[in-house]
Amino acid sequence: MRVLVIEDDRETAAFLHKSLKESGHAPETAGDGESGLAMARDGGFDVLIVDRMLPALDGLALVKTLRAEGDRTPVLFLSALGDVDDKVKGLRAGGDDYLTKPYAYTELLARIEALARRTTPEEQATRYVVGDLVLDRLAHRVTRGGESIPLQPREYRLLEYLMRHAGQVVTRTMLLENVWDYHFDPQTNVIDVHVSRLRSKIDKAFSTPLLHTVRGAGYMIRDGNA
């Protein structure tokens, strides 16, 4: 997908450009707010990565301007400001996600891929299907190979989030933020335990595992044969 990186630190911009290219995306970079805005206006990007503090026009103002012009391209803010209210400000300005520096590239990649997916109508789907695993959002029911799998409410929401992003890496922080709505550091890897519980319910009795651990990044649900 086409990604616009608006970042004034050249090293960071170059790193993102290289990494995104390696991940199979088509990145372009802008070094300040004004040229970034001009490029974004030309359109055609699937995701914008915007640094909060930029020369010429700061990130918040840039995104506000775009939104005021009706541009709905998903935006991920990057910032060294990590306060909860900084995040809130970023999201209020029209950002869709917020990542605090320093961040892991895998985290950034997972998030922009999730953002790009968000614009597709799949989110509104009533059924998520991965292999023989089916999550029926209307009936609140999960079946695998036709067999019903009973889940706790939280496990259901965890699976729902993973399946909505089927085929994409979902990081622990993304799960914590989106399934639990926590924006703090839970110290130990509590998420891992929840995921392994879920895994034991949906994968254990079956020959093909669907819920995979992506080392150094997070988790991904996908059909093993695909």
Place this chain on the structure above:
Amino acid sequence: MAAAAVALLVGAAVIVSLLLFRDIDAVVTREVAAALENEAASYRLLVGEKGESALAEIVERRDRAVAGGVQILTESSGRRIAGNLERIPAAFAEHPLGAAFQYRPANASATSSGEMRRALGILIRLPDGGSLVLGRDIEVQIAATTRIRMTVFLAFASLALAGLAAGYAASRRVLQRVEAVGATARSIMAGDMRRRIPLSGTGDEIDGLSIDLNRMLDRIDQLMAGLREVSDNIAHDLKTPLNRLRNRAEAALRDASGEMALRDGLQHTIEEADELIKVFNAMLLIARLEAGALQGTTEQLDVSDLARNVAELYEPVAEEAGLRLLVDIADGQTIEANRHLIGQAIANLIDNAIKYSVAHASAAKGAESRRATFIRVGVVADGRDNVAVMIADDGPGIAAADRERVLRRFVRLEQSRSLPGTGLGLSLVAAVARLHHGTVRLEDNEPGLKVTLTLPRASPP
């Protein structure tokens, strides 16, 4: 300052005396003038009965009998007919009705000398063209007013001086104490942070101010100590992992066994870096909490709900560690608080309880090492104004002597040094509590540890 005060007081004294004296002069003049007018009226009657020739007699009698009487009767030509003045005083040319004038007594033997004396008089034009001046010597009155003037001035001046002296004494006392505050401030600036402002013990306003200032100094001292401790600890707790990270990278670079080893080394390096970032974030957060205020980031927060959710988040982890997570939460306890911070605090406490559920190695001297079997998360109303969040376990606990210490930054007890952790978890809880005007208390759960986070329902302004 003092000179200005003296000048002001003297000026006031002069103005008051002048006003007073002018009034006294006016009163004296009016009285004398009125008496003379009366006298003149009675003579006018007499002249009506007996004719003008009687006037000379009257004037002569006045010469003889009226003490201080000053008078003269003249013909139209101005020649004196009778009286003890030699001629009509020149002052009447200007003030024909009544005037103050000076005269030399005609009869020098009546008074001690021939000095000029002062008098007040009125001039009456007679129908035959002659003039009559009726006057009165006012030297006595002048002497009296002068005495009054002097007395008033002295009284006022001494009053002013006494007031000034009292004021000076009082302000000197205040100034001395202000100077004591200044001296303390100077010695603190010179580096003696332990100095405090001496109190007079009278409990007055200056004492009140001094107590507040001393409290402020205590708080600054505390913050400085905290800062010192942090910089000391940074050396150890940040440099050690940094060194470890560097070693790993170096070792991976040296390892010649192939790409896998290199990958492994890098992976570990990243993990170390992530740990460091965690420590850094926690440190920054604590620093920000200690410096800042909550304004605008709070909401009406259902702590019961939040605690239940966080407990649920940790429940599988606790179970894996062989612990039962008991939830004993009263419904609907709400406080005015920041959701993320309170959530983080509760998470830290539960996380600690799980992490330290087993006493490690050398920990328990004497007592055999205990293993926790449960963690209890509780939320109850604490009086009308507070909500208490309690995390208790039956694990090894913390020795009474160490309970205060562990709330400080980077303090890790010997027995836990080997476990992963930043040494900032409880400090963060303490900082969150302080920011919300609440408290953290560590107690013996007999056995185990009980941590109580007490938070006010409404955050004070």
